[in-house]
Amino acid sequence: MDGSRHPVSVADAVGAPLFAARLDPYRSLSRRGFIWLMAFASVPCLISGVIFASAGAWPVTGFLGLDIAALAIAFLVNYRSARAHEEVALWRHELLVRKFRPNGRSRDHRFNPFWARLRINRNEPVGVTRLLVTAHDREVPVGDFLNPPDRKSFAEALGTALRQARSG
Numbered sequence: 001m002d003g004s005r006h007p008v009s010v011a012d013a014v015g016a017p018l019f020a021a022r023l024d025p026y027r028s029l030s031r032r033g034f035i036w037l038m039a040f041a042s043v044p045c046l047i048s049g050v051i052f053a054s055a056g057a058w059p060v061t062g063f064l065g066l067d068i069a070a071l072a073i074a075f076l077v078n079y080r081s082a083r084a085h086e087e088v089a090l091w092r093h094e095l096l097v098r099k100f101r102p103n104g105r106s107r108d109h110r111f112n113p114f115w116a117r118l119r120i121n122r123n124e125p126v127g128v129t130r131l132l133v134t135a136h137d138r139e140v141p142v143g144d145f146l147n148p149p150d151r152k153s154f155a156e157a158l159g160t161a162l163r164q165a166r167s168g
Contacts, residue, residue: 019090019161021154025145027082034075042068086142090161092168097133097140109133109140113165120155128152 029037045068049061080102087098095111111133119139121130127148132139142158143151 015091017089017091018165019088019158021088021157023086023088023143023146023154025082025084026147027079029075031079034079037075038068038072041071084145088142088158090158090165092165095133095162095165097142099140109138111135111138113162116162118155118159118162128155131155 045064049064052058052060052064083100083102083104085100087096087100089096089098090113092113095113095116097109097111098106099109100106112135115135117134119132119134120128121132123129128151129148130144131142131151131154133142134140143154146154
């Protein structure tokens with residue numbers, strides 16, 4: 001299924017979810033910051049390239065250009081992967097985890113909230129290292145790209161919502 005069309009579940013038609021969250025990977029450098037970084041990285045390479053070319057070592061200029069191209073490609077790949085995200089929605093009768101890939105395609109994972117459990121892996125110095133929604137023999141990782149404090153707060157919020165859905 002593509003990212004632009006999603007099947008409507010029975011729970012979607014019932015009403016607003018008890019809990020809804022969109023999880024996005026964090027990227028510290030904006031597009032504007034990327035342009036500034038490339039400008040600051042390119043100027044020294046350009047100056048060095050001119051110096052080496054004028055000294056007769058013209059192949060060095062090509063390698064300096066490759067350095068800049070590699071840096072640009074690395075950031076562009078990073079920005080593309082940032083388009084991946086997850087949506088988690090909980091109704092009284094359904095927990096939906098929708099995972100979007102960078103190309104926009106999505107995959108839905110549906111659970112009954114009465115059977116769904118949130119498994120939290122912890123490492124004492126680090127904190128929450130992994131979250132898994134489990135039910136019967138299925139498990140789906142959630143928020144793998146989040147940092148440990150964000151994983152912890154998300155786990156607390158989703159755990160509270162799951163308890164609320166089961167209680168009433």
